[in-house]
Amino acid sequence: MSDLSSGKGHRDENFPVASVLLAPAHRAPILAFYRFARAADDIADHPTAPAAEKLTRLTAMRAGLDGGGAPEAMALARVQAERGIDAAHAHELLDAFVQDVTVRRYADWAGLIGYCRLSAMPVGRFVLDVHGEDRAIWPLSDALCAALQIVNHLQDCGKDYRALDRVYLPADLLAHHGAAVDDLAAATAAPGLRAAIAEAAARTQALLATSAPFARAIRSHRLAAEVAVIQRLAADLARRLSAHDPLSARVHHRKAEAAVIAARAVAGLLLAKALP
Incomplete structure (x- = not known):
């Protein structure tokens, strides 16, 4: 069989993977x-x-x-x-x-979250198990991991459709805003598609509100720092996706931007843990 590898490594991902933290x-x-x-x-x-x-x-x-x-x-x-x-x-x-x-289409938000239950949540759970963390905090991890997955889907929604005929934006959300799947092939999002992406980003922000206490609930200081960084990066990207078109612009962080956000996240965590 031929090699199907993409050549990507852990440093090529949107969010930190086993960072030096x-x-x-x-x-x-x-x-x-x-x-x-x-x-x-x-x-x-x-x-x-x-x-x-x-x-x-x-x-x-x-x-x-x-x-x-x-x-x-x-x-x-x-x-x-x-x-x-x-x-x-x-x-x-x-x-x-x-x-x-x-499966190339999802009917509704519940179906998309069901997919994230398999595609994203096990990653966070594995990391927590490696660190011996309490499984009682799994729901916080699940919310963050689902948010990360959906941020990635929104960033790549045009590419996923054109290259793989795969659409993660729920069909009912597209229909509610008068958008069609074929709109994802355009160079610029039509108003209906733009509204659907913005709503999906808002729902992702709600997931991130649920996961906001996650870093502070982790016993491992080093893992807590990495989670705080990931939470802050994801929140910033979700905010950007609510205001920018991922079909016509690359809604990602530049390295310098990510470094500043990471530093602020760690500083914020240290301050939160220091306060009574």
């Missing part, structure tokens, strides 16, 4: 999970590979989690065994990539 002992298993996820994502998102081939390769990824299959999955399986981490997180993530191959 984390303890080295925790970065290694998180990077193993990332490499597994990246390999599966590249399979699901390949623009020309047939669906049948993608599903066959994803089956090999799942087999690797059970001891014999794709090398990235086998490496993660070893980490999970050594650390006593539940394999359900990785299996659920694979379920999401299978869904990417087989």
Whole structure:
């Protein structure tokens, strides 16, 4: 079989992945999970590979989690065994990539959140388990991870439609604003599509309001700092997406902007933890 890898690494993602804020002992298993996820994502998102081939390769990824299959999955399986981490997180993530191959439209917001339950929430849960954090804070993590996923979808909504015929904006939201799926092919968002994106961004901001206490609830100071940074970056992007057109402009952070936002987030967390 041909190589379907995109060549992307953890430093190419929109949000920090196992940054230097984390303890080295925790970065290694998180990077193993990332490499597994990246390999599966590249399979699901390949623009020309047939669906049948993608599903066959994803089956090999799942087999690797059970001891014999794709090398990235086998490496993660070893980490999970050594650390006593539940394999359900990785299996659920694979379920999401299978869904990417087989499902191209979402009827409503609940359906999109259901997808995020598989595609995003297991990532945060895995990271929390690596750090031995209390599972009682999973709902805060789930809200943040869903928000990150939706921010990525909104940033790439035009590209996802043109390259993969995949639409994450819910159909009822598009219809409510008089927008059509075909509007995503344009160089500039029509007013209805722009309104639908803005509403999706507003709903994402509501998720981020739910996750706002997350960083302060984490026992690990280093993980709390990374989460505070991610929360602040996501909030800024969601705000931008409510006001800017991702079809005609690249709604991302420049490195200098991200660094300033990160510094402010860490400073804010330190201050919040210092106050009674």
